[in-house]
Amino acid sequence: MKAIIYTKYGPPDVVQLSDIEKPVPKDNEVLIKIHASTVNRTDCGFRSAEYFIVRFFAGLVYPKNKILGNEFAGQIEAVGKNVNTFKPGDKVFGYDDKKFGAHAAYKVMGAEDCITTIPANVTYEEAAPITEGAHYALCDIRAAKITKGQNILINGATGAIGSAAVQLVKNLGATVTAVCDTKNVDLVKSLGADKVIDYKKEDFTQLKESFDVVFDAVGKSSFGKCKPILKKGGIYM
Ligand SMILES: NC(=O)c1ccc[n+]([C@@H]2O[C@H](COP(=O)([O-])OP(=O)(O)OC[C@H]3O[C@@H](n4cnc5c(N)ncnc54)[C@H](OP(=O)(O)O)[C@@H]3O)[C@@H](O)[C@H]2O)c1
Structure with missing residues (x-):
């Protein structure tokens, strides 16, 4: 599948279009065909590692996760054998600041993680950018x-x-x-x-x-x- 990968920290040109193997969902995961994602502040921070502290999460010397993209919207393509909350064809959106991976044609995600179905009147392009800001707002409101x-x-x-x-x-x-x-x-x-x-x-x-x-x-x-x-x-x- 097509994916935008980076193998070292640096300016925007460290990310490159590549062909890599399509991921396979584990028993508790879903495989999502990505239709929309964003390039947000967190992606840029993890790409540049300008603030050294980022390396404690992203990898000390090289990035652990080679594909950026934490906000996404897309369609479920396949589900693991223990997943009964989603089915192939469902339109979903979500947020993944642990493994990232949305700057690719496909991404896997735990079915219990930050993912849900898209309301019928919302497009992929509208759904993907909603997630990160709302995630921070909700954390603060709860705190x-x-x-x-x-x-x-x-x-x-x-x-x-x-x-x-x-x-x-x-x-x-x-x-x-x-x-x-x-x-x-x-x-x-x-x-x-x-x-x-x-x-x-x-x-x-x-x-x-x-x-x-x-x-x-x-x-x-x-x-x-x-x-x-x-x-x-x-x-x-
Ligand atoms: N979004 C994230 O997920 C995220 C993640 C990590 C950290 N942060 C940090 O959290 C802060 C907010 O992020 P954000 O993404 O919500 O920002 P944003 O989308 O860039 O929006 C910032 C807003 O600040 C308003 N603003 C600018 N000057 C202002 C002033 N003097 N008084 C009141 N409002 C003012 C602007 O609105 P007006 O046009 O109405 O002035 C603008 O809409 C930033 O410091 C950002 O670095 C954000």
Whole structure:
């Protein structure tokens, strides 16, 4: 099968188009024919290993996994003998930051891992890029134990993480105040935000309201500046 592989860390030209053997799913795995993937920050970080710490995960001297690509959407081609949650033909999407492998014609994935079916009204190209930002947003929302009825402020509400956070927090039944640029006010409203602050016109840290959680998804503020708008015992992320 065709795959984009890299065998050493470096600039973008270390990745090359190659022909390699098609993977075979183990008993608990599925084989996915990849229709869409992304080249995201994590791929670039694992490709360049610019930050040395990456090598503790990716391989100290050479990359362990030769194929990048952690976000994917595609169709199940085959399933292992113990898999009964998916069947050939299912349209699926998911996220794999352990083994990567989505920059290839086919990828195997544990059926219990981060993979599920695509809603009928969503295309492969729309599904693949949803996964990483939403994964980080959900981890943070769970860590802060955000619940129904809380008052939450999200800064960077139009980013990959922030736009997912707005929708997930709203879905939990909390009240969302989202902060973004003027041009994105309507977009953020359409994601379900109860109130939108345009940071070009207003400094959210000067609001008179107080919040259970201030989730700064882009790290443009600080705990010190946000403390006055946090409730007693409130969380700054
Ligand atoms: N996405 C991931 O999976 C991932 C993984 C690891 C780390 N990170 C880190 O997490 C942070 C957020 O990532 P992301 O992927 O969500 O970012 P992103 O998709 O690049 O979006 C960043 C957002 O920040 C907003 N922004 C820029 N300046 C701002 C300001 N002064 N105040 C408020 N908002 C501002 C922009 O929205 P406006 O146009 O509305 O200003 C933009 O939509 C980044 O630091 C990134 O490096 C992300």
